[in-house]
Amino acid sequence: MKIVLAGNSVRTGLIKSFFENEGFEVLLAGTPKEAKASSDGYPVIIVGSSVIPGFLIDDGYAQRVIAGLEPKAPAVMLLDRETETPSFIWDLVLKRAVGIAAGKRHVYVLARSVRTEFPGLERSYSKARAHGVTFIKYEKVSVVQNDAVSAVMIDDGVMTLEIETPLLVDCTYTEDRSVLEYAEALRLHTYDGGLINADRWFLSPGRTSRRGVYYIDAGLAMSAQLEKILLSIADEIRLMAEMDVGPAAKIDPRKCAFCYTCFRLCPHGALYPDDSAVSMSVRHNYCSGCGICVSACPANAIELTERSEASGKRQTDHSKGTVAFCCENSAAIAARTVLPDNCVNVIPIPCGGSIRASQIAAALREYERVIVAVCNDGACKHFDGNKLASRQVERIREELASINIDPQRIMYIQLSHAMPNVMHNMVDNERNRAL
Amino acid sequence: MKSEHGDPMKNVLIIGGGLAGCTAARTLSGFDIPSVILESSPSLGGKVRQFGCKSGSSCSQCGVCAAGNLWDEVERDENITILLDSSLIDLRKEACGFSAYIKSGSDFIEKSFSDIVLANGFLDYASNAKTALDMDRSESILTGMDLERALYRRTASELFAEPPKKVAYVLCFGSRSVKEKANYCSRVCCGYSTRSAKVIRHYYPECEITFFYMDMQTTNALSAFMQDMNEPGIRFIRCRPARITVNGNDPEIIYEDSGVLARETFDKVILCGGIHPNSDNVTLSDLTGLRVDENGFLEYVKPPEKTHVYLAGCVSGPKSIRETVAEARDVGLRIAQISEQDGILA
């Protein structure tokens, strides 16, 4: 089984060996263009390359530097000078500090704040303190460089301290911006100006918006968790190769107008123009069944093979009742928790973005009220599904208003399953209004 | 997910029906591997099921949504047997696996398993401390769990019965402290406190919020998040409160700020409590051969692929929802991938 390993990191060699040991054939891609070219059909692992001070990772270099110093002179490791130092750098700093202190040299570690949430970091701190490393928190710092000696002046808001040292290690870490180029080449969704997984709960370590494309940032690459994460990625890749995952979108090539709308809107990069270029095709293993393409296709050429629309329909009096299109990741769960069985007809949908204006319009012919209930902004597993839903609702409301039908017959709410009372209240208010 | 993998010889005992246990069970079920969940309380869900949504104007990525449908799915899953009000009495190694002696309700059950997953979670320090400090009659002093429950009950317009004017978060309550026997960082409190603070400000924009902290643990994503905290009405005071008392109706905090001792009352004080080790850990360590580390959490002695005993979730140390789900899923994947030939019992 082939995989593509992209990016130039100090860890690339290690990761390559890991996958080769697991039985994969590893193709290297040094640039985003190469990654894009070779990624068609193969899983891709992008390793972020960031600039980590050589003194922290290159043992040989560090030893040479230290050997050249005066025996009694202290070493100073300066963190947080311009930007906050991430936890994994702390891990490297502490290990290096212990190494220097073991050579009977005094080490100062200066930082604005102490990172503690990296797993296992406490042990490193204890060890460093046991070796006599001094930790000082500062608010302001200034450095004056004189030939071989640096004078570091720190101020913690109460007092100032000056330390002279021949070895000032500036532990500034430069983030990797080439990741943005990879994101563009591989059509990955990015957040917050360039972060690929950015703390999204549904992108567990190493995952991206596209199945089969993984991103290991510098912090992850340097951490002790790396092997565990690589193992889980290897397991997942093997699984994906064997299984047919989830409900997939199916395109009717006779109807497809090849307008590329679905290709552009798919949050998971699961659509591609097929070889014969007759219509768009779906990479089943990458398709998450969100249904956004189904809603977007102007030719109605796409359907989900496993429809969740039919399930959950309950028998109610259609002519007067309320129907709620509920995102199955949030609202549908909330509805099951707080709505009594027969008050609202709940139709679970795979994502708010799968709802079509025509569906809402059709529902209005059977029901007095239509509720569209989707995820909160930023919570959508398919990134912007809830916003697509809100635009569909807006459009239909405008159409309704233009023919003198009350646009508020369609109600739109955003919630998560962990705030179900929002739905309960809305339905309650509706019923009270109707009475 | 279905596959041809389903190893007919595998049967997994999962101790703990919370996020980690249920996630592992569902992962295994995807491979048609049956499991039994032992849950000591009368219901599934553990702590996470009570957590509320921390979306203010937008989702704050707290991870609660990972649990979403999980409890329903576990209950409907034919591959998973749920034993509530149950606990493990004894565990014996056999030629091929384990024999577990289980108390379920008032019955005793003996059953064989090929693998064990310990997912019994953590002890909520703040809840215990609140009782010990005689504060549990005060509605103004909340633990992190109390706040989560309030968030769960939130409506479109209301979070608390009375709009608060001043709220204080006390961080590192029960963490990073030798005195409280928790010489480690609980890792999640800075995250949930800042996220929930945003929600409080979303409902009550005039509410003044004060954080008593040691170091704010922020990650990349949270840094952008933290910029939102740089607003009028939100204070960060770098100090562990000397004393928290209930003065009449309102809680009062005595603290040091820039060398001066100060006292201040608040409408609500939120104790961001530590993740402390589960009280069952020592017993489980005896039964399974895993070690209890210096903080009381369980850790591996030998690789789990050899011993067939796995850890998932906060039983092995503080971790976020995201990390717990990833770990539990990985445990499930590992158990499923290892065939009978690979796993050799020590």
Place this chain on the structure above:
Amino acid sequence: MIVAERKPLNDIIQMVRPYKKLLIAACGTCVTVCMAGGEKEALELSSLLGLADGLEDKEIIVRTIQRQCDREFILESDEDIRAADAVISMGCGAGVQFIAELYPSKRIIPALNTKFIGVNRDVGYWTEMCQGCGNCLLDRTAGICPVSRCSKSIFNGPCGGSSGGRCEIDPDLECAWQLIYERLKVQDRLDTLTETIPPRDWSSNRDGGPRRVRKSSVSPEVGK
């Protein structure tokens, strides 16, 4: 491709009021791509009409005609067209007329306003590029059409009224001649601007009746 936009609902409602059995004929080509008259929009229109006051008793069906500018596709829906009291065509103006020609006694209602020949700039956004003037001079203007993209359609621009690169008639538009200048500069062909483009013989354009194109090698002698 041809870009069109659906008419306001009320306009369509006024036109369909007298008829009971309606056939909404979507078109599967240009108007699908510009999201105005494809099957999805047709289904939506069907539901909205059904909601409108006074139209509840109408029988509405939806069919998609692959292309309304080729007879064979229209004839595939022959039965449904004959059975309907009126046909709402969601094709471009050409499609509406072609159906009307094939079924001269049938009321054919246009659901769209055909706008222009244009390109897709982004999902859901199209801009005009060509007005079919019949005598293309794009080589002389570095691939930017002064007929369609200059508000005044002048041939030897700029008019001098632009400001900050924006057209004086519509400040949302970039001055086409500025764009032409800049691109000719990039191509090192600024000298092209010194050649005057002579006044256009507009008889090759929109006046004087419908234009015809015949490819003699293929077309039968007497064309319809």
